[in-house]
Amino acid sequence: MTLLSRSDLFDTACQALSAAGANDTMARLTATALVEADLQGLASHGVTRIPAYAAHLRNGRANGQAEPRVLRQHGAVLMIDAGQGLAYPACHLAVQQGIELARQQGVAFAVVANSHHFGAAAYHLRPVAEAGLVGLALGNSPAAMPAWGGKRPLFGTNPIAAAFPRAGHDPLLIDLSLSNVARGKLVVAAREGKSIPLGWALDADGQPTTDPQAGLAGSMVPAGGVKGTLLSLVIDLLVGTLTGSHFGFEADSLLDDEGRAPRVGQVFLLIDPAALAGQETYFSRIECLVDVMLEDPNVRLPGAQRFSRQREHEASGVEIPEVLWHKLQQLAAAPGVA
Helix, strand or coil, X not given: CEEECHHHHHHHHHHHHHHHCCCHHHHHHHHHHHHXXXXXXXXXXXXXXXXXXXXXXXXXXXXXXCCCEEEEEECCXXXXXXXXXXXXXXXXXXXXXXXXXXXXXXXXXXXXXXXXXXXXXXXXXXXXXXXXXXXEEEECCCCCEECCCCCCEEECCXXXXXXXXXXXXXXXXXXXXXXXXXXXXXXXXXHHXXXXXXXXXXXXXXXXXXXXXXXXXXXXXXXCCHHHHHHHHHHHHHHHHHXXXXXXXXXXXXXXXXXXXXXXXXXXXXXXXXXXXXXXXXXXXXXXXXXXXXXXXXXXXXXXXXXXXXXXXXXXXXXXXXXXXXXXXXXXXXXXXX
């Protein structure tokens, strides 16, 4: 493992993305999100994604020169076109404009079309919570789970995240994929030559496996059985129909260097508590629930571990596998793409 400061990791990540063809804004916003994931201990959504992103930029699966734009706004509804670029600039625009819209309207529903992998879903909700708003984030992804009873992957692991601000405290941050574990954990295990626990994935024949490569070639086990499958269907329907983006089965795997642009989408719902029961009531009620939760000494608030790790790693640095660090350095030193 190689111990790195946030700034050193960010600079190299940014250079690697720029060399692969990302414009300055895309490289900076993408690197910021991935480095924060590593600081929070979310290695599967951190800079380990950069080699794949770089390959997508070089092979035309992602448009490095894309500039997100507002396609339309009607009342509290906002639609952003990511232009088939990496997702982070479009999600940033959707959230920033969504915050202003929610302050005006009481609620905002901001969607992103023609997009790409958007990393740890809850990352995009940090500014929402900092603005005193409640936020939900949904995203669909290439097929990784079958419909219940089937073998062919149709739905993505389709993450869902929520952020609830608290007065004077870190927000409650809930972030989960609808598979038992994030598919990125299989990617990390495969890269490191490790096995995976039973219950994470199925092979191509629908049989449980401890081999991450077989799991990546097969399908992910849904969280909660049929309930997880149905929730994944709900997200695929919401995102695919309301943004006009691909359904999971229409999008080529994000794990492949070559293929078509994924054209998946994201949805953000932002709610201003002041427009409903009122901000004072909101903060009072959330602390009532938190206090009861913490009466049990074994309860850990959602998001607390992420924030604790981030503060620790901001001070001490973050460890990255040596082979990954060398790969990032190679990508950063590669000739730029015209």
